[in-house]
Amino acid sequence: MSSLLEITWTDPVTGRHGYVVIDTLVRGLASGGLRLREGCTLAEVRGLAQGMTRKEALVYDPADRYLPLGGGKGGIDIDPADPQAVDVLRRFLTAVLPVVREQWNTGEDFGLRQETIDKVAADLGLASTVEAVFATLDDAPAARQRLASAFACLVDGISLGDLVGGYGVAQAGLVAAERHALEPSATTAVVQGFGSIGGAAARYLARAGVRVVAVADRAGLVRDDAGLDVEALLAARDDLGVIDRAALPAGARVDDAEWLDVPCDLLVPAAMSYVIAESDAARVRARIVVEGANMPTLPEAEAALAARGIPVVPDFLANVMTNAWWWWIVFGDIEPTAGSSFAKIDVVMRRLVTTVADDADATGRTLRASALELADSNAQAVLARAGVR
Structure with missing residues (x-):
């Protein structure tokens, strides 16, 4: 179309x-x-x-x-x-x-x-x-205030607006891992990109007990197979998500390896589009790919990963929460607080991943195909509610 x-x-x-x-x-x-x-x-x-x-x-x-x-x-x-x-x-x-x-x-x-x-x-x-x-909106002044209050809300020194997207990616990964019988404490993750999405995803995976073993930024790869101190790395990054190599925490090292080559359970591309091409698919050593970025995996690569039994949680599902959070705040579905925001994300992301994964299991389709069908079905319901025929 x-x-x-x-x-x-x-x-x-x-x-x-x-x-x-x-x-x-x-x-x-x-x-x-x-x-x-x-x-x-x-x-x-x-x-x-x-x-x-x-x-x-x-x-x-x-x-x-x-x-x-x-x-x-x-x-x-x-x-x-x-x-x-x-x-x-x-x-x-x-x-x-x-x-x-x-x-x-x-x-x-x-x-x-x-x-x-x-x-x-x-x-x-x-x-x-x-x-x-x-x-x-009939309550535009109140909606403006809700949005301003939400962005003014700081969580550990970081604006709530810079956290919700990556928090959602982390929750998508945790639910996907759970379906593969992976307990957080027994799960490892590699995150590519350390801006608002990648940084928050790494933070909340680590806080759930996942061992984040490598983070890639523009300058290369930082790695610690025992688990990186994500909070220390966040404190050492600049506005573009680049980690100060002079401020690496104990155990962390600069590694010459490529992020795609690091063994892990959850691989989270969370920066640029088109970073996993068909020629890269054989290098992926993860059990699950969770797309924190928009369009990071090319279709041919996703097909090659599926053939190897590696599911891809698609971008429009995994990283949906930045967009949804804005509108939940504006329309008044949640309070402009971290507690209300994270609680809503928890419930909705679990529902979405479970619904999509159940359909994929039942039909033999990929997660993307099942998510596309759900989105198409919902779109028709939205148009009907909006009075569009």
Whole structure:
């Protein structure tokens, strides 16, 4: 199915390209983040927008006030560390501002922090990057306050908004491991990417008792087969998720191995897209892959992993909670607290993984195929509730 809207923008100063894709609209609205990545393409953003349509539908619960939106996504072809990145971001948002005001509700994604996009949006006269949703709410002032309170909530010095996505990934991994009769204390994990998703996933896997034996960031691999001190690594990372090698905790070492080659039970790619290609599948030495990033595993690689009996918990299931959490807060389904947020994520992620895995076991399909069917079924229910025939 083709997208409803695709925008390709060229920066008049640097020649860099930016993209917006609206895959679907529900009640005239779409949801999905904006990423900054060197090499980002329209095809990538299109795939991400399709994934957002699935994420929105997947978490639908008729008992919630939150009625899922359509799916959209944005991307700019620039390294987030480029000194010109924020200026390019500002010019891009200026150019696509009508879409942001009316349809596309966006936020942080790979390479872009929420505080950065919020500041640029404020400079452009936007109170937030989800104004299109606020315009539809009867209690918009209260919803704004709930969202502000949620982002102001700190958990061990980290904003709750930077934790919920990775917390959800960790819960997806724990439920998947449980189905494979793996107790947390007997489970090992490798996490690729140590930003908000990867860092939080590592934190909450470790807190559940999982031994995180390796973490990969832009600078390489940090490893300790006895189990890394994840909290010490979090304290030593910079804003781009790179760990200070001079501040490694006892036992941790820089390793020349590639993250794909490290034996583990849970492999969590939690940074870039397209990092597991067909040629990489034979190298994977994990029992389960849990996709913390968007589109990290290419279809041919996933088929090769399935042939080896290695299930892949798909991205639009494993990393759905950042998006869902925003809307649960905005619509008032949960309180803007860590306790309320984590409790909701626990219940919903267990339900989703269990439902999808039960169907996959019964039908012989992959987890992705079963999750796609659930998302499609929910999407029809959402449209019916929204009055769309």
